[in-house]
């Protein structure tokens with residue numbers, strides 16, 4: 752019987768494609784690593800927040816206001832903190848922070 756994950760010969764689709772199996776394992780390992788990092792970041796954020804609340808008297812409302820302020824710093828309320836965009840000194844086109852030189856005219860940042 753042909754089912755999900757099997758081919759016409761009744762063998763697993765992944766059985767015939769070792770590269771696909773390796774890619775799948777790599778993707779799963781990356782997901783597991785990202786989950787671990789997210790768990791650590793969540794724990795660290797919560798520890799910092801509870802310390803700020805206890806030691807500095809910061810309120811939940813103040814935290815929510817700061818989150819919204821930072822979220823809106825790139826002009827979009829999207830639940831993310833944006834990367835600031837600058838202009839090329841020569842051609843005035845927008846430059847990503849990721850690039851050291853303008854991708855249009857090559858002028859260094």
Ligand SMILES: [Zn+2]
Pocket residue numbers: 839840841842843844853854855856857858
């Ligand atoms: Zn430029």
